[in-house]
Amino acid sequence: MIDVNAYLGHFAFRRLRNNTANGLLRLMDQKRIEKAVVSSAAAITYRNAQAGNEEIVAETKGKQDRLLPFAVLNPAYSDWQHDLRVCQEEFGMRGVRLYPNWHGYKLSDGVSLEFVQAAAARRMVVSIPFRVEDRRQQSWLVDVPDVRLADAIALARAVPEAQFIFGNGSGFAGSVLPANCYVEISLLTAMISNEIGQLLQKIGEDRVLYGSGMPFHYADGAMLKLEVLDGAPAMKDKIARGNARRLLRL
């Protein structure tokens, strides 16, 4: 399995476990997860997100056959062009995660468009986690709403050459998603309302990805969704790893 939604490091508002490279690899071994896309949890609240990327590249050194680092960058912060280049050329990062509501900009801002165009030119995947935490439990220090799906879709339409992962969210089956958008399943339902099933009917089986949100989340919930999902083993294999392999050029 390839998990496209994993993290390393500390998060400002809650203790995470299994958040070192060795800890996450142990967890992945237990769950038989072959590879995971990881980014810095600390960079979500760092002003200068590049410091988090430097931590992640150091933490994953010698382990990047299994831990695939993504950058966290802020298009509204100075010098992002330099940081993006370093993340791709020197750190070997295959993608970048954006946190517009944590970093104080909008996906509809001109800087977001410019940033995504630059990432696409470097063939970096753009990952948008729609939430970090359930809003009901956020600290009294912050008030961060989920990313608006309409804003993410508009950005994806504006840069069709970019490849997007929409993750840590729900409600995707109710919208028309452009062909350059992949959806990660960690917070989608697989039973009763069965949003994953609806999504598969709508966008097909080639653009749905396994992800868990570990170590923020238990890995097992997302695994269970895949287990109980109605469908052929070949389809589940695409979600579990085939689609991620293609998208990440593994």
Added chain:
Amino acid sequence: MQLTRRSVVTAMAASTALPAQSPKGPVIDAHNHLNYHTRATWADDDRKLIEAADKLGIEQLCCSILPPERPTTIEGFRNCNRWLAEAIKRFPGRVLGYCFVNPGYGQAALDEVRRYVEEHGFIGIKLYNDYKVTDPVVAPVLELAAKMRIPILQHAGHTTWLPSPQPNISDAGDLAKAAKRFPETMLICAHICGGGDWEWSIKALRDSPSVSFDTSGSNADEGTVELAVKTLGADRVLFACDLSMTASVGRLRGAQISESDRRKVFGENMQRILARRKA
């Protein structure tokens, strides 16, 4: 594809090889819901819930039905309990009933509880957000539950700052206060993972031995079950889904707790609570 419980458990065990598959003890969901009949798809949605339980190896679901309107009217809760009694017959052996009432109806609410427990075999009481559990209006219901040796499942949540759309929602701190005043009443605080700041809520119940916490909810945060077991003890933690089926089973499968604690949480604790009434 319709699968039997046994075939699914076997298939799950053979699939991604998780360390904790199906527990070797009972699997009882302490908090779930069937649907109010004004919902056009209620029958289909009820069936889907039972099918989901089948697939996940959940043997019994302790359910209530809630009406859509607030505050709850007497007609509203009577409908809920009547329809639930019918559902218990429709899904024999699978659905156990919580009698839902609005305590503001006084004697009528108490009569409703007595009737559904004694005549229809309901196993407990469900309270929602019509009143906080600490409101004096709720006291007779708490006393009746103690007398009848049945649990009260209390809807609850604690957001640190977000204005609550439910002004009378109880939080774990309210349940702790109620437990001090009514120590003989078995209380279940609803949804660790669907009620806001779960760390606050678990800690608020540390010294309330008569209050259990159910693990249901859509929040997938790692560590919830472990903190609950560590803080409250495994005997006071109850597996539940509240319609979040895979997230809820997944967190119990993934929790880093002993297998004996996992068995307690998955069903032995609820079995013990149910046995109190019979005793």
